Amino acid sequence: METVLSINGLTKTFGRLTAVNNLHLEVKRGQVFGMLGPNGSGKTTTLGMLMGVVNSTSGSFSWFGQPPTSHVRKKIGAVLEHPIFYPYLSGQKNLELMAMIKEAPVANIPKVLELVELKGREHDKYKTYSLGMKQRLAIASALLNDPIVLILDEPTNGLDPMGIAEIREIIKKIAADGKTIILASHLLDEVQKVCTHFAVLKRGNLMHYGPVDDVGKGEEMVEVAAYHDDLGVLLQEFIGSATVKKENNEFLVMMKEGYHSQDLNRFLFDKGIVASHLITKKKTLEKQFLEILAEGQVMNSIKK
Numbered sequence: 281m282e283t284v285l286s287i288n289g290l291t292k293t294f295g296r297l298t299a300v301n302n303l304h305l306e307v308k309r310g311q312v313f314g315m316l317g318p319n320g321s322g323k324t325t326t327l328g329m330l331m332g333v334v335n336s337t338s339g340s341f342s343w344f345g346q347p348p349t350s351h352v353r354k355k356i357g358a359v360l361e362h363p364i365f366y367p368y369l370s371g372q373k374n375l376e377l378m379a380m381i382k383e384a385p386v387a388n389i390p391k392v393l394e395l396v397e398l399k400g401r402e403h404d405k406y407k408t409y410s411l412g413m414k415q416r417l418a419i420a421s422a423l424l425n426d427p428i429v430l431i432l433d434e435p436t437n438g439l440d441p442m443g444i445a446e447i448r449e450i451i452k453k454i455a456a457d458g459k460t461i462i463l464a465s466h467l468l469d470e471v472q473k474v475c476t477h478f479a480v481l482k483r484g485n486l487m488h489y490g491p492v493d494d495v496g497k498g499e500e501m502v503e504v505a506a507y508h509d510d511l512g513v514l515l516q517e518f519i520g521s522a523t524v525k526k527e528n529n530e531f532l533v534m535m536k537e538g539y540h541s542q543d544l545n546r547f548l549f550d551k552g553i554v555a556s557h558l559i560t561k562k563k564t565l566e567k568q569f570l571e572i573l574a575e576g577q578v579m580n581s582i583k584k
């Protein structure tokens with residue numbers, strides 16, 4: 281698949297603080313790419329560098345295989361901070377002004393208004409808009425010049441559950457329209473619900489990178505008990521065990537990828553042991569995310 285964005289060793293320091301440390305990432309066409317990380321992990325700084333509003337300290341990146349010139353950046357729409365619109369002008373008028381500044385066709389306005397579901401409210405003054413509507417107008421504005429890529433920084437920040445759901449639906453619609461989306465979020469749930477791929481940042485370091493669907497694979501745990509003195513030893517011997525931990529009267533076996541509870545059950549049975557207790561547990565994504573963040577291991581390169 282075509283590479284939209286390629287980041288090579290991108291670094292940003294503010295004095296002694298390293299906000300983004302040697303970041304390597306690739307985003308392919310059609311992906312909804314989530315940058316997930318707690319507050320201060322370097323998401324906004326990264327997006328700022330990608331949009332050319334923050335100067336990088338070292339490293340590089342390319343859009344569509346080309347260096348990031350202002351010409352290339354025209355193919356990218358972004359909602360970075362709270363955008364500035366004129367409060368006493370209507371949404372429509374604000375978009376007309378934006379179209380002029382961006383040299384985007386005014387004829388695109390009805391389409392983008394429709395997409396963000398502001399049709400019917402476009403002649404109301406901006407100051408009368410709800411927070412969710414303001415955010416949607418910002419997205420509409422970023423879409424005015426029909427960009428290939430849309431960048432969103434915390435698109436649902438401060439919105440109520442209804443507003444959050446609306447924004448998520450709109451993101452999905454835009455993605456279905458064929459656009460590549462890069463969004464920063466500190467919400468695991470958000471990334472899980474709208475993204476196809478994601479990266480996890482922690483204090484500027486890349487901790488994890490891959491498809492959202494892959495998370496949870498090979499992460500099966502089996503809780504097992506049996507009336508056998510050497511059960512713990514036997515479980516260690518099982519080829520599908522990654523780790524074995526004793527918890528109260530049971531053992532908790534973390535399975536290797538491709539192994540499941542039935543394999544473990546069969547192994548025990550072949551040894552003449554009948555399990556008195558056998559429960560399969562999947563690690564929640566939440567737990568995995570916390571583990572990724574707790575890991576000391578930093579990724580300095582990515583698999584292609």
Ligand SMILES: Nc1ncnc2c1ncn2[C@@H]1O[C@H](COP(=O)(O)OP(=O)(O)OP(=O)(O)O)[C@@H](O)[C@H]1O
Pocket residue numbers: 294297298299317318319320321322323324325326466
């Ligand atoms: N202009 C600046 N001057 C000094 N330090 C900065 C500046 N901008 C960002 N930082 C620091 O860089 C680090 C990363 O900040 P950044 O805003 O990129 O994080 P973030 O992941 O977007 O966080 P949040 O989830 O709170 O938006 C933080 O420690 C922040 O204080």
Ligand SMILES: [Mg+2]
Pocket residue numbers: 323324325433464
């Ligand atoms: Mg931020």
